[in-house]
Amino acid sequence: MWSDTFNKVEQGLAQGPLCWVEVMDSRGSVPRERGAWMAVFADRVAGTIGGGHLEFDAIDRARSLLRGWATPGEQGSQGGQVATEHQHRYPLGPSLGQCCGGVVMLRFVLVPQGRMDMLRERLQPPRDCVALFGAGHVGHALVRLLCNLPYRVMWVDSRDSVFPEEEHELVQCEYSDPVQSAVADLPAGSQVLIMSFSHAEDLEVVAQCLGRQRQHGDLPYVGLIGSATKWATFRRRLRERGFSDAELDHVTCPIGVPGIKGKEPEVIAVAVAAQLLQRRSAAPTRNQGNL
Template identity: 40%
Template sequence: MNNWISALADLQQQGEPCVLVTIIEELGSTPRNAGSKMVVSATRTYDTIGGGHLEYKAMTIARDMLESGKQDTQLQRFNLGASLGQCCGGATVLLFEPMGQVQAQIAVFGAGHVARALVPLLASLPCRVRWIDSRELEFPEHIPSGVRKIVTDEPVDEIADLPAGCYCIVMTHNHALDLELSAALLKRNDFTYFGLIGSKTKRVKFEHRLRDRGISPQHLQRMRCPMGLSEVKGKLPVEIAISIAGEIIATYNAHFGQHTARADPITHLLPSSRRSHATT
């Protein structure tokens, strides 16, 4: 059988959800080793926790978790004996940890310096990314797994194809395009997160122009600008990218599964960013 560590890494790279099963505790005289692990995907298992009926039960529970989309870890105690078809007594405690469930569909508009630092970070998370720009040459030669590169002369048109609950990040090279994208996203208003790169001054200007286009104050509150965690300081593209990725993680941890239009601002979850991201 494949080593569980390698299997977990391979499944994560492929974007395939799985459950990591670990023996936490052995009670009584049983042949199993505490700390043993196996990985269960929808179709295969990797490594072993000792075989037998207990392993079969663990596989069944893990696949039920995958089918239902459960995200929470859970502990289960199995009393060995007739219920598990074992001849010996004692009990085993198993930990079930869901891994690799897609937490967020993300659209990144722009392929500038910050975006090129950000997208590989997002690709390493349980996310799927659409990376959109009109400039083919701005994209790196290697596009990370889980990222779909979209080159289009009309980036705003891509908004119609975004799934409800999408995480939207606007950081293009053009303020006029940023404004058009912002207006289209706020009019649709079924995103989970919308971040716009820029300073507080840029936000004030955009709010004025967006109000002139009929965007309500409630919808404007949902726009994160400046975006990124204020606790992460620095002006380097990778530092800005890390702060934005941290904000994305905080948001999907709090809102996974809430894929409906909401007027609640993200600011009740995250501290106001003091950073001024004026460039991409």
């Protein structure tokens, strides 16, 4: 989990310095993308830059830098709470035992003990807001997945008793009756997933989302669980309420990446989460920030 990794880094940095290893740039076929990272301590590693010999060599280099930083000549840097940066270029060829054929530029940043403030922004990447209507079997399976991915969830249901007893730090549970009234309070830019226990509720939530989209245009994705037959029925009813075909085309139904067979809640959840990740990957590159 993202939160688990954050905790590992925070706990390790409280005990000693770390070397932050990050993919600065890459060309050709490489294991990880720009911005991928790992935090290397004297006795542990959190995160990954792709594994294999590249990662093994980078860990050795990071620990060598940490050992050198502990010498008297480098004590001033750590004692003065100033990070020290190094860079290294890795061709992914026979010398590393890898045949990717690409080139990776890594940067190594030595971070003093206790300086979690230097990493907090990096360890808490921008999270997209997912507004999930429905706390049934698929909803629960999906929330468990999204908590491990770069999302925060506003979870809405008209039944207050269906939410977990303990609320995850990235999940906000909202009891709303009628359920569609929660649409007005969604954060701008929310990606909406509709999978309530009732087709009648689903229809009302879709209608509210389309009404908000008409007025504000700030719900980039509205997804509805169900079959093509269900959506055909919904389209007819929504047309009768005055929505145009162009407006109705904003709704994705069925949801989930195609080609994944199975109706188990966990299978559906994986397909839906994958579709959200596809959309995220297609979005403009996000600012990775500075260390």
